[in-house]
Amino acid sequence: MIEQPPASRETPLGSIERSDIESQLERLLQNSHFSHSRRFPTFLRFVVSSVLNGHADGLKERTIGIEVFGKDAAYETTADPIVRVTAAEIRKRIAQYYQEPGHENELRISLPPGSYVPQFHRANGHEAVATTALVATTPSSAEVAPAETAPASDVQSRSRFRPVSSLMIVVLVVLLAATCWWLWNRTHETALDRFWAPVLSSNEPVLFCIADQNQFSAIALRDAANPSQEHLLQDKLSAVVIDDVNPLVHIAGLMDAHGHLYHLRGEAATTLTDLRDGPTVFVGAFDNAWTLRLTNGLRYHFGNNADMTRFWIADQQSGDAPKWVLDRTQQEKTNNYRDYGIVARFKDGSTGKTSVIVAGIARGGTIAAGEFLTEPINLEALSARAPKGWEGKNIEVVISSEIIDGRSAAPKIEAVHFW
16 A cells, blocks of 8 residues: 555545556656656656655755756756756646547546646546536526516526526636636747747658768678578668667657657758758758758858868857867767757758758767757757747757767757847
């Protein structure tokens, strides 16, 4: 049975079995709304476990920041909204989960607005709807029983108008509920939603244009009877760098979560006609010619020296030497370096369609760029530096990431430009 907190404290658990709550939590976290993120499952698992273990009183913003996000004990919650932002996004994703077919009768896990203490209750949506309808359409006893002194014609008049009045009440309640729902969605729309809105609002499938390599003429295939034995067969192959697949998987997961169609093409096989068919996400920089073409006219763009030993991101509005530089020698020698990347969203003048750039100088920068565009906290940081109405503007951001032993750290904003 569930561990109960002290009797003087209110518990959100009621009589629900602990095992039922834990099973439902796992169903939630395995769904695509949560499985493509690292922060959301960690956060939700922590707050649910705290309640189940009788520690609901400890679920404060600072505590969660320290325990879940590794913040310093003295960190300023007003300056770092990571807990509030994550909680808001979790509330939205929980709502999306329960709106999907097949989850109607499942145990409800909710995170009430203004609180970090989850609540649990059985699904009873049908009973609630039936009760509401009964209250709205059943006249009161005062309406049914005519006054002793009222004329018969007056009673008939009231009985004729009673159904109309009840119907109007129902209509007004429905309209009010719809308005409240619309306002709630508007006020709870995240920076992640606003950034991706031009892509997700399109009726056209999204094209992923990813760098491909055509340098392989043979493939090693394993023997079905003896998998440890390989045979080298001559063949023409197109290969994809595994680090470029990382942002592709994360952004494709975002498309899946919103039910948006997408398809994939290699950079060499992508034509201008393809780009006119709908929004495009371009992954990779120096191995993707389309990325270099499209960013060449932007304020921030990629550059390199003749022998390809130094790569950088330049600022067209600055006459100074580029400050976001990657030295290839240092990268190969230590595998510890600072990488840079460009993330952008703009309407391409030659196609009239939305283009999204996800590109680092090296592989670590591309991974960090993909993380930047799929983790809400990063886009909230962008929103904090953006002008009013930024969601309707073209956007370009220079990011950086510390690469340690080949693994990229969290992305950091270096510069932003809106137009």
